[in-house]
Amino acid sequence: MASLEPDGTARNAHAARRRAEYGPAAKTLHWTVAALVLALLGLGLAMVRWPANWLSPLPLALKSELYQLHKSLGLTVLALMLARLIIRAVRGAPPLPDTLPAWERRAARITHAALYVLLIAQPLIGWLLVSASRVRLGSVAIAVPTHWFDLFTVPHLPALAALAPAEADRWAGIFKSLHTATAIALTALVALHVGAALRHHWVLRDDILARMAPRLGRSRKGRSRPLALSLAPALALALAALAIQPVAIAAAVPARAASDGVTPKTAVPEWRIDPAQSAIAFTARVSGQAVKGRFTRFTARIAFDPADPAMASVEVQIDIASLATGQAELDAALRGADWFDVAAHPLAIYRARGARRMEDGRYALDGTLTLRGVSRPLTLPFTLELRGRNALARAAATLDRTAFGIGPRGAISGLTVAPEVRVEIAVAARRAP
Numbered sequence: 001m002a003s004l005e006p007d008g009t010a011r012n013a014h015a016a017r018r019r020a021e022y023g024p025a026a027k028t029l030h031w032t033v034a035a036l037v038l039a040l041l042g043l044g045l046a047m048v049r050w051p052a053n054w055l056s057p058l059p060l061a062l063k064s065e066l067y068q069l070h071k072s073l074g075l076t077v078l079a080l081m082l083a084r085l086i087i088r089a090v091r092g093a094p095p096l097p098d099t100l101p102a103w104e105r106r107a108a109r110i111t112h113a114a115l116y117v118l119l120i121a122q123p124l125i126g127w128l129l130v131s132a133s134r135v136r137l138g139s140v141a142i143a144v145p146t147h148w149f150d151l152f153t154v155p156h157l158p159a160l161a162a163l164a165p166a167e168a169d170r171w172a173g174i175f176k177s178l179h180t181a182t183a184i185a186l187t188a189l190v191a192l193h194v195g196a197a198l199r200h201h202w203v204l205r206d207d208i209l210a211r212m213a214p215r216l217g218r219s220r221k222g223r224s225r226p227l228a229l230s231l232a233p234a235l236a237l238a239l240a241a242l243a244i245q246p247v248a249i250a251a252a253v254p255a256r257a258a259s260d261g262v263t264p265k266t267a268v269p270e271w272r273i274d275p276a277q278s279a280i281a282f283t284a285r286v287s288g289q290a291v292k293g294r295f296t297r298f299t300a301r302i303a304f305d306p307a308d309p310a311m312a313s314v315e316v317q318i319d320i321a322s323l324a325t326g327q328a329e330l331d332a333a334l335r336g337a338d339w340f341d342v343a344a345h346p347l348a349i350y351r352a353r354g355a356r357r358m359e360d361g362r363y364a365l366d367g368t369l370t371l372r373g374v375s376r377p378l379t380l381p382f383t384l385e386l387r388g389r390n391a392l393a394r395a396a397a398t399l400d401r402t403a404f405g406i407g408p409r410g411a412i413s414g415l416t417v418a419p420e421v422r423v424e425i426a427v428a429a430r431r432a433p
């Protein structure tokens with residue numbers, strides 16, 4: 001660039017470099033957002049479209065962790081993009097070189113503006129989507145909270161959180177389609193942006209990409225530093241963010257062959273449950289008042305043929321630590337030694353082999369529930385709605401908590417907790433191909 005040469009003084013060269021390049025804050029934000037967006041596109045696809053027949057189905061607990069991770073990273077992009085906007089408004093961007101044809105300068109401005117719009121719109125749409133989404137619990141519909149890296153809970157947007165379930169579903173459907181469409185547009189735009197940057201670097205051999213390269217694209221003497229060297233850490237981070245996911249997820253998925261004794265025979269159809277549409281909730285009565293809660297993490301292996309229920313085989317594992325009543329102190333008390341004793345008994349497990357069709361058209365599973373280390377038989381009647389490959393099963397049962405040693409039998413600080421606890425289960429599942 002001509003402005004670097006005129007009098008050869010270090011100060012002039014430095015000032016010229018500052019004008020021609022983005023600042024360190026803008027560069028850091030650019031490469032961090034780039035890595036996060038690649039990670040988010042990969043994560044989003046893995047959560048929503050993990051092929052049921054690839055390696056093994058995603059376990060439910062892992063899937064809901066991925067949803068939380070996706071939401072946390074996505075909201076981080078929103079915060080970083082707002083910071084980027086402020087920096088850009090204050091410091092501006094280095095002007096594009098005059099040597100660039102007018103059409104290319106216009107195309108660059110349009111692409112950059114579109115990237116800003118989409119990178120702010122996409123996380124906002126995601127936030128709108130989770131604020132409108134509800135999981136079905138029998139007749140009750142509940143919203144899934146968003147925990148930012150388990151550090152704090154991000155509130156749902158109030159106007160959507162207050163909607164009646166049917167209206168909320170309608171909006172959730174709209175935001176879901178919009179989120180997918182924006183992800184496709186973003187992928188296309190990122191490809192265009194990367195392609196243009198690489199064309200400048202490798203075909204036109206100019207300094208456009210060096211303007212955004214980390215650790216400055218030029219050495220002190222004003223000579224170009226090999227760009228591959230400058231970009232290597234950022235590219236490695238971005239590629240690792242994309243590549244690590246299938247590997248990490250595949251590693252976390254337990255091999256089907258290594259599963260336990262309830263692995264179904266191949267002849268019986270298997271069902272993959274949809275955690276976003278499935279829920280396990282409980283209602284207890286404290287001095288006559290209903291206290292409601294649910295377990296947010298559980299996995300299920302289901303093999304079931306409606307035409308031959310006797311061959312059914314089901315195992316549900318509930319992560320007790322995921323219990324949530326909406327009151328943090330109560331949750332902590334319920335996880336404690338007097339109640340669920342999560343430290344000693346982290347999982348509740350329900351296993352059943354064989355189901356039967358009842359006279360009223362419902363089915364029933366005869367199984368065993370192991371809770372707090374105590375196993376008791378539990379018959380679970382359930383209704384089944386089949387639509388093509390999709391199924392919705394709803395079950396409800398009343399348990400005696402004292403039979404499992406959960407909580408005291410008498411009054412606690414003047415409050416009485418009824419021994420009976422109502423449990424409601426809704427499982428949305430899709431038949432494996």
Ligand code: HEM
Pocket residue numbers: 037040041042043044045047048049067070071072073074075077119122123124125126127129130146176179180183186276
């Ligand atoms: C730049 C940021 C983001 C990107 C690039 C992104 C990308 C994606 C992608 C590619 C999918 C899969 C879509 C499909 O296959 O149909 C997805 C799904 C999803 N995203 Fe995001 N996302 C972002 C931010 C967010 C945020 C901030 C939230 C919520 C707070 C969010 C919530 C969701 C949810 C709930 C789904 C699943 C939707 C479904 O079940 O169909 N996303 N995202």
